[in-house]
Amino acid sequence: MKRYMFNTLLLSLAVALWGCGGSDNDDPQPAVVSITLSQTSIDAPADGGSYTINVTTTGKEWGAYADQDFITVDAKNTVAQTGTLTVTVPANPTTSARTGTVTVMSGMARQTISVTQSAAEKPAYNAPDGYTLVWNDEFDKGSELNQNDWTHEVKNSGWVNNELQNYVNHMTPEGNLVTEVRNGKLRITALKENGKIYSGRVYAKVKQGWTYGYIEASIKLPKGKGTWPAFWMMPVNFRSWPADGEIDIMEEVGADPNQVSSSLHATSHVHSNNTQVTHAMNCPGAEEEFHTYAILWTAKNITTYVDGKVQLSYDNRGLGRDDWPYDDPFYIIFNLAWGGDWGGYKGVDESALPATMEVDYVRVFQKK
DSSP: OHHHHHHHHHHHHHHHHHHHHOGGGGSOOOOOOOEEESOSEEEEOTTOEEEEEEEEESSSOOEEEESSTTOEEEEEOTTSSEEEEEEEEOOOOSSSOEEEEEEEEETTEEEEEEEEEOOOSSSOSSOOTTEEEEEEEOSOSSSSOOTTTEEEOOBOTTSSTTBOEEEOSSBOTTSOBSEEEETTEEEEEEEEETTEEEEOEEEESTTTOBSSEEEEEEEEOOOSTTEEEEEEEEETTOOSTTTTOEEEEEEOOTTSTTEEEEEEEBTTBOGGGTOOEEEEEEOTTTTTSOEEEEEEEOSSEEEEEETTEEEEEEEOOSOOTTTOOOSSOEEEEEEEEEBHHHHTBTBOOGGGOSEEEEEEEEEEEEEO
């Protein structure tokens, strides 16, 4: 009888001590957060689209991000338990399907949305039949140019054509950007800093280039007397000018707004003696919106285009290299000059600075 009572007393004491000693377990445990999505996968066509997804969470707030640059997300009501997420997929410029993931997060919880986009059937707006995309830049990744593809020129004012700008690599001495990638565009800006004009000049695949092909870029030109934007090409194995040739796909001077031109330079046709092959045409809105400028270059002919309309056409007349030095690889150039022999032929207006040239994309196609 006494043994039973003792054991009972020990058991009661043990229970009491266990209840008091477990104070750490008295802290409230965090609630498990859950996320519910109205859609967990997106199958986008090649021409892209926008998709709205309802988000519900048991947490206090939520957010979302994409793991691929071609996907953009826009979240609404992120500090509430219910909101919407808009996922936008732009047109696919390539003949390859592409995939990505959008992650929705709330507290420690995560939920994913898979994104798959079909390949484009024809990866160009105007590329002729039989041409395949071999290189492009849609300027939709990061905030700077890909150094594997692009090279900045660095030269002081007066280097060529008595131009007034100083070309610098990416930014000025004070840290102002002359080239940047923003909102899917390459932006080249001419600006004034401490009494000097700075701008950008960039080369695509300067050591490689391309021989023949269809090359197209979508560009919005800057405004202002003194601007001189250009989309053009120079030979990879350059030795002397004009013997090795120059191909100007598009040039404009701000003193003659919306007047765009194409020119070819070689020993037998060069602007220094007024024998260059050139043509100009009016392009309404060239400084307000994007227009396409292109070249179709073969061993027999070079034709340039503005919005699909022929600008200039020149045949290989079989007269040798002095007349046709265009059978070697050439690389692509985008630059924004200020002043100079042509850009400043009516003077310059510094109130136009800063002035920006924007490039939406550049694409190179070749026959295979």
